[in-house]
Amino acid sequence: MALAINIDELLNGKVIEWERLEFKKGWNPEDVMHSLCAFANDVNNWGGGYIIVGVAEKNGRPVLPPTGLDPNTIDDIQKKLLEISHKIQPNYMPIVQPYVKDGKHILVAYAPAGDVRPYSAPEGLGKKSSKNRNYYIRKSSNTVAARGESLRQLQALAARIPFDDRINHEAELNDLNLGVIREFLQDIGSELYEESASMPFEDLCRQMAIAKGPDEALKPINAGLMFFCKEPHRFFKRAWIEVVLRTDEAGTEFTEKYFKGPLHKQLQDALGFIKSNIIEEKTQKIEGQAEARRFVNYPFEAVEEALANAVYHKSYELGSPIEVQIWPNRMEILSYPGPVPPVDAKILEEHRRIVARDYRNRRVGDFLKELHLTEGRGTGIPIIYDVMEKNGSPEPDFKTDEACTYFLTVLYSHPELILGQSDQDSDQATDQDGDQATDQELKVLELCRQPHSRKEILEELGLSNHQYNYQRHIEPLLERNWLELTVPDKPKSPNQKYKTTKKGLNALQSSKNS
Numbered sequence: 442m443a444l445a446i447n448i449d450e451l452l453n454g455k456v457i458e459w460e461r462l463e464f465k466k467g468w469n470p471e472d473v474m475h476s477l478c479a480f481a482n483d484v485n486n487w488g489g490g491y492i493i494v495g496v497a498e499k500n501g502r503p504v505l506p507p508t509g510l511d512p513n514t515i516d517d518i519q520k521k522l523l524e525i526s527h528k529i530q531p532n533y534m535p536i537v538q539p540y541v542k543d544g545k546h547i548l549v550a551y552a553p554a555g556d557v558r559p560y561s562a563p564e565g566l567g568k569k570s571s572k573n574r575n576y577y578i579r580k581s582s583n584t585v586a587a588r589g590e591s592l593r594q595l596q597a598l599a600a601r602i603p604f605d606d607r608i609n610h611e612a613e614l615n616d617l618n619l620g621v622i623r624e625f626l627q628d629i630g631s632e633l634y635e636e637s638a639s640m641p642f643e644d645l646c647r648q649m650a651i652a653k654g655p656d657e658a659l660k661p662i663n664a665g666l667m668f669f670c671k672e673p674h675r676f677f678k679r680a681w682i683e684v685v686l687r688t689d690e691a692g693t694e695f696t697e698k699y700f701k702g703p704l705h706k707q708l709q710d711a712l713g714f715i716k717s718n719i720i721e722e723k724t725q726k727i728e729g730q731a732e733a734r735r736f737v738n739y740p741f742e743a744v745e746e747a748l749a750n751a752v753y754h755k756s757y758e759l760g761s762p763i764e765v766q767i768w769p770n771r772m773e774i775l776s777y778p779g780p781v782p783p784v785d786a787k788i789l790e791e792h793r794r795i796v797a798r799d800y801r802n803r804r805v806g807d808f809l810k811e812l813h814l815t816e817g818r819g820t821g822i823p824i825i826y827d828v829m830e831k832n833g834s835p836e837p838d839f840k841t842d843e844a845c846t847y848f849l850t851v852l853y854s855h856p857e858l859i860l861g862q863s864d865q866d867s868d869q870a871t872d873q874d875g876d877q878a879t880d881q882e883l884k885v886l887e888l889c890r891q892p893h894s895r896k897e898i899l900e901e902l903g904l905s906n907h908q909y910n911y912q913r914h915i916e917p918l919l920e921r922n923w924l925e926l927t928v929p930d931k932p933k934s935p936n937q938k939y940k941t942t943k944k945g946l947n948a949l950q951s952s953k954n955s
Contacts, residue, residue, distance in 0.1 A: 443536045444551055445649045446811060447630040451491060451549070456629075456810045461490035461583050463496035468518050471566055472584070473524040476552070478562035479584045483554035484595050486603055488803035490579065492535075494518065495547035509545025510802050511598040518548055525566070529555045530574075533943040536648060552854065554604055554648050554803065559587075559595045590798070604758050605802040606662040608618055608653050610662050612676055617646060617669045619819060625668065634746045650804075664804035667757065668706045674701060678760030681750070682711045685766050686719075688912050691779045695909050704805065705812055708752050711765065716741055718905055723724050723858055738858035739772055740828040743837070747825060747850040751776040751814040753806050772852045779845030789839040821876050825850070878948045879921070885918060886945045892927050892938035915939065923948060 448814040450456045463476050474493055482488040497504040510518065519537050526534055536551040563571040575586035575594055587595050619642060626634035643659055646652035649666030667673050667680070674680045700711040720741055725734040754884060755776040761855040766773040776890050780789070781801055795845045809815040829837050835853035878886070881902065888901050895915060904910045918924040923945035928934040941949070 442604070444536060444549060445626060445629070445631050445633045446551075448540050448542060448549070448632070450630070452493070452496070452505065454502070456813070457491060457807075458487065459501050460485075460579060461487050463490065463494065463582070463584070464496045464503050466497035468494055468510070468514070470521055470525050472521065472526060473550070474562050474566070475575075475577045476584045476917065477526060477535055477550070478529050478560050479579045480552035481529065481555035481560040482558050482576060482578050482587075482595055482598075483803075484578040484587070484591070484598065486554070486598075486803050487579075488606075488807050489551070489555075490552040492552065493547060494550070495545065496542075506543040507545040507547050509547060509823065512546045515539050515548060516548055522548075522550060528566075528571075528886050529560050529562045531555075533560055536650070551650075554606065556606075557651070557861075558598055568677060596603075598900050599935045603801065603803050604756070605662070606666065607663055608660045609663050609666055609676060612666055612670075614643065614646060614652060614659055614661060616676075617661050617665055619668045621646075621671065622649070622651075625705070625808075625812075630755060637914075644741070645798045663757065664802070664808065667805065668808050669703060669867055673703065677757045679762045680704075680757055682707050682752075682763045682765065684714065685764065686907070687766060687768050688809075689769070694908075702728045704752055705808065705814065708749060708809075708814060712741075712748060714746055714905075715744055715765070715767075716737075717855050717903065718910065719772075720744070721858055723772060723855075736832050736834075736857070737909070738854045739852055740832045740834065743825045743829045743852055744772065746815075746821045747774045747837075747852065749809060750821045751848070751850070753809055753935040754780065754801055754816050756801060770854050771890075774849060774850040776853075779841035780850045785845060786841050789841060825852070829853075878952065881914065882918060882923070883952050885914065885947060886923060886941045886949050889924060889939050889941040889945075892940045898939060905924060918945070 446456065451462070454462065464567075465473065473494070476492050483489055493503070494508045495510040519539070522535070522537055522648070533555055536553070538549050540547050553868045559576045561574040561576050564573040564575055565571060576592060577584055578587045578595060579592055580591075619637070622645065623634060623637050626637055633645075633648065643652070646659070646661070646665070651669060652659050652661050656661045657911075663677075666676050670676070682847060684698045685695050685702065687695040698714065700707045700714070715935040720737055720739055722737045723736060747891050748763070748765065751774050755763060756778055759777050761777040764775040766775070806815065815821070825837055829835070829852065832855060835856045837853065838851040840849040840851070841847060884902065886896055888898060895911055898915060899910050902914060904914065915924065919926070921944075922942055924939045926932060927940055928936060931937070
């Protein structure tokens with residue numbers, strides 16, 4: 442069986458933090474046993490880790506191409522690996538898979554975080570050393586025996602399994618959807634995609650660690666339902682993303698759009714909507730300079746990081762959706778509760794970069810990282826600061842209260858692209874009165890030489906037919922008398938269309954003459 446991860450991305454550390462990877466040039470059963478125990482204890486709530494045998498290590502990174510293993514020993518090593526797993530107490534079982542990388546045979550063991558911490562393993566495999574047992578943990582990229590404060594910390598975690606990794610006793614295995622699972626496996630380039638078409642569904646769910654329990658009572662875990670159930674809000678109240686477009690500062694005029702379904706689909710669809718309907722680019726020619734200046738109202742990378750972080754870090758035990766409020770001059774992304782310690786209001790205010798070692802949703806983070814929707818290395822906030830600065834945008838705000846009951850990200854629009862201000866691109870035309878028209882406005886005026894409906898105009902611009910886009914792209918042309926209504930006495934007539942006026946035609950002509 443194959444693991445639900447792309448082996449190339451595993452080896453280059455793209456989707457799994459280096460601290461969660463351990464490389465072994467050759468087979469050393471004692472070291473592997475201790476590392477399995479450490480990943481099972483998961484003292485940092487990372488979600489376990491991977492042991493790759495047949496790949497040498499230097500400074501915590503793999504040495505590629507692999508040294509490889511003798512293919513005649515692979516079966517024997519797999520059997521021994523399962524034998525040493527049985528020496529870990531309580532009972533623990535990793536998922537093992539051989540691979541061929543660059544013509545060399547390697548073995549990958551996925552050691553998921555255990556449900557019944559703490560786990561212990563013998564100091565060694567000899568008669569004497571096997572009598573002494575230790576609780577092993579990961580410290581950075583090393584496996585060590587827990588002592589003192591580390592041991593107390595591990596023992597305190599004994600009964601604490603993150604919510605997203607718990608069994609959901611209200612759900613059944615058939616609440617997970619095979620089509621959604623296979624699409625995910627295909628998207629991440631997993632070899633498990635091909636096998637999933639024919640293997641028993643129960644085995645597939647166990648292999649992906651999205652279901653737990655005995656054969657007679659196999660149940661999905663919460664993260665499995667969040668990503669692979671078509672309607673996760675059946676099990677997690679209001680687990681969706683709400684996007685609210687507010688066209689006035691008072692907030693009295695607005696439209697709403699809800700994004701539901703598997704978490705990654707919600708995130709992808711909401712980002713796609715914002716990219717198509719909200720993000721706008723401006724090109725400005727600079728005299729004496731060949732290269733034009735380009736900027737957007739909101740850098741997409743900043744929006745992507747902020748919204749992905751909200752999906753990753755919110756609590757799905759609380760019945761609160763993720764809210765995206767888009768105002769004329771800013772975008773607010775709100776989720777509940779606030780950040781996990783040590784991050785608090787003071788740290789956010791000081792713009793300090795702190796990497797949390799205790800994750801609220803370790804499995805949610807893993808799935809998002811495999812889809813490249815988040816990194817989970819404490820880079821989100823620094824990336825947002827960086828891309829906003831490069832775009833010439835105001836500095837973003839990150840807020841919470843003293844009790845850390847919410848997390849609010851505020852992205853401010855570029856001052857030259859605030860909703861309600863006229864769009865002025867580099868190639869501008871003027872009518873006889875000196876009014877300027879952007880390329881997009883000229884496109885509408887050209888289209889409306891013959892009357893067109895609101896829907897037809899917005900579709901021509903690649904936009905959806907909702908009030909926000911109407912107020913942004915059609916209403917200003919009416920106010921400037923460049924467009925007129927074909928049914929002026931009934932503005933809301935279902936037969937209403939828009940036609941370019943004489944003044945609008947002058948703007949078109951001016952653009953052709955310039």
